[in-house]
Amino acid sequence: MRPRLQGVLRRLDLRDQTDGYRDAVPRAEVDVEHALAAVVPICDDVRDRGAAAVLDAGERFDGVRSERLRVSAEDIEKARLGLDPAVLDAIDESITRLRATCEAELERTVSVEVAPGALVERRIVPMQRVGLYVPGGLAPLVSTVIMNAVPAQVAGVPGIALASPPQVEFGGLPHPTILAACARLGIDEVYAAGGAQALAMLAYGTEENEPVNLVTGPGNIYVAAAKRHLQGVVAIDSEAGPTEIAIVADSTADPAFVASDLISQAEHDPMAAAVLITDSLELADAVDAELTRQVPLARHEERIRTALAGSQSATVLVRDTDQGVDVANAYAAEHLEIQTADAPAVADRIVNAGAVFVGSFAPVSLGDYAAGSNHVLPTAGCACHSSGLSVRAFVKNMHVVTYSEAALRDVGPQVVTLAEAEDLPSHGAAVTARLERGQ
Numbered sequence: 001m002r003p004r005l006q007g008v009l010r011r012l013d014l015r016d017q018t019d020g021y022r023d024a025v026p027r028a029e030v031d032v033e034h035a036l037a038a039v040v041p042i043c044d045d046v047r048d049r050g051a052a053a054v055l056d057a058g059e060r061f062d063g064v065r066s067e068r069l070r071v072s073a074e075d076i077e078k079a080r081l082g083l084d085p086a087v088l089d090a091i092d093e094s095i096t097r098l099r100a101t102c103e104a105e106l107e108r109t110v111s112v113e114v115a116p117g118a119l120v121e122r123r124i125v126p127m128q129r130v131g132l133y134v135p136g137g138l139a140p141l142v143s144t145v146i147m148n149a150v151p152a153q154v155a156g157v158p159g160i161a162l163a164s165p166p167q168v169e170f171g172g173l174p175h176p177t178i179l180a181a182c183a184r185l186g187i188d189e190v191y192a193a194g195g196a197q198a199l200a201m202l203a204y205g206t207e208e209n210e211p212v213n214l215v216t217g218p219g220n221i222y223v224a225a226a227k228r229h230l231q232g233v234v235a236i237d238s239e240a241g242p243t244e245i246a247i248v249a250d251s252t253a254d255p256a257f258v259a260s261d262l263i264s265q266a267e268h269d270p271m272a273a274a275v276l277i278t279d280s281l282e283l284a285d286a287v288d289a290e291l292t293r294q295v296p297l298a299r300h301e302e303r304i305r306t307a308l309a310g311s312q313s314a315t316v317l318v319r320d321t322d323q324g325v326d327v328a329n330a331y332a333a334e335h336l337e338i339q340t341a342d343a344p345a346v347a348d349r350i351v352n353a354g355a356v357f358v359g360s361f362a363p364v365s366l367g368d369y370a371a372g373s374n375h376v377l378p379t380a381g382c383a384c385h386s387s388g389l390s391v392r393a394f395v396k397n398m399h400v401v402t403y404s405e406a407a408l409r410d411v412g413p414q415v416v417t418l419a420e421a422e423d424l425p426s427h428g429a430a431v432t433a434r435l436e437r438g439q
């Protein structure tokens with residue numbers, strides 16, 4: 001049965017509402033919390049049985065049993081040689097732009113002399129070993145290799161492992177374009193593993209692979225749930241689950257652009273969310289007409305129809321752009337486009353979004369591939385507390401404290417006083433012992 005195509009997007013009228021937007025905005029019926037029930041036993045099985053459990057889960061969910069988890073150097077090289085030169089050029093452009101952003105964003109070591117001879121340095125150190133996840137269920141997301149790997153490399157991470165689902169048509173290997181992108185970036189530790197089992201493999205380690213300190217990358221609802229479950233065993237970047245696009249648009253927006261951008265992200269997953277927030281009934285009608293025209297022309301029409309007809313997608317009617325901004329901030333979309341008069345001023349008022357795309361000529365698709373921004377972004381409202389992937393995810397801050405004897409003598413009495421106030425006199429004694437020795 002075909003999913004409902006009622007005016008393409010259902011309408012939610014919030015024009016009379018003045019608060020409570022967080023509960024009113026569209027959300028998927030199945031969320032990360034629900035998916036945990038499927039994911040926890042998979043992760044536990046990988047923790048307990050190692051590589052065999054990863055291969056079993058691959059057979060069950062990806063329909064193919066890989067010969068082995070680690071992809072051989074020969075298979076990576078074969079994929080590199082088979083890559084279309086035009087795709088290679090596009091990969092290189094994407095790498096160059098993202099690298100420029102990452103290099104500028106990398107924080108430097110800061111040294112502060114808080115008193116004479118009293119030095120506190122904030123040293124930036126890279127994570128030592130990270131696991132990058134690249135989706136491959138519905139589409140081989142070669143661009144996600146770039147979005148994960150470039151910030152890790154700019155941060156100086158010495159150990160990088162990457163996992164992507166085994167593909168039936170490639171004999172249980174990840175998609176060859178993904179392998180070719182790995183070759184281009186010099187990543188040689190690649191595993192044919194997808195979903196929760198891949199993340200558990202990276203987090204716990206198996207007889208085939210060493211565990212990592214951090215797992216990054218996007219994926220479907222099961223990948224997002226696995227990240228929530230494994231957080232603590234490893235660090236994660238954010239819960240970057242099924243794609244979302246919200247567009248704040250007024251009567252000045254071009255309905256054909258708005259519709260094509262909604263469709264572009266609905267193309268990812270039947271669970272993808274596409275939300276138009278507008279104060280213009282005329283625009284809402286015109287976007288529906290454009291969706292009706294454009295959706296049947298799309299290659300992944302069924303997936304798009306399902307996403308647009310789902311409870312997670314809607315047109316939200318608002319009184320004016322000010323209310324639109326409030327609704328957008330309450331929704332905290334992964335991607336937020338602003339297609340209004342004076343879009344930069346409206347964008348300045350956005351505080352919750354994974355990434356913001358300003359004006360008619362910055363579609364989300366640009367950011368997906370080659371804007372120089374990162375496309376691994378928090379979903380399901382997590383943009384209220386989490387950030388998109390960047391070099392910052394791949395480094396730690398470490399304070400390094402160096403005091404001379406005179407500098408310790410200077411502040412020592414205060415340390416002793418505070419230690420006494422906390423009823424921890426041995427703390428104070430560790431300082432007094434030094435001060436008495438030097439007298």
Ligand SMILES: NC(=O)c1ccc[n+]([C@@H]2O[C@H](COP(=O)([O-])OP(=O)(O)OC[C@H]3O[C@@H](n4cnc5c(N)ncnc54)[C@H](O)[C@@H]3O)[C@@H](O)[C@H]2O)c1
Pocket residue numbers: 038039057061062134135136137138139141144165193194195196197218219220221222223239240241242243268269272334375376377378379
């Ligand atoms: N937020 C972001 O930054 C971002 C970026 C790119 C893509 N995405 C999202 O990534 C997702 C890619 O999804 P995908 O499915 O194509 O690839 P995927 O690689 O994320 O997921 C495929 C894996 O899902 C697992 N799986 C499938 N059905 C399962 C089930 N019933 N129970 C347990 N595990 C199951 C399988 O192990 C399979 O290997 C899309 O939702 C897309 O919107 C998000």
Ligand SMILES: N[C@H](CO)Cc1c[nH]c[nH+]1
Pocket residue numbers: 141143144242243244265334368375376377
């Ligand atoms: N829109 C996705 C982020 O949600 C990223 C992507 C990769 N390829 C195409 N799009």
Ligand SMILES: [Zn+2]
Pocket residue numbers: 243264265268365368
């Ligand atoms: Zn996309």
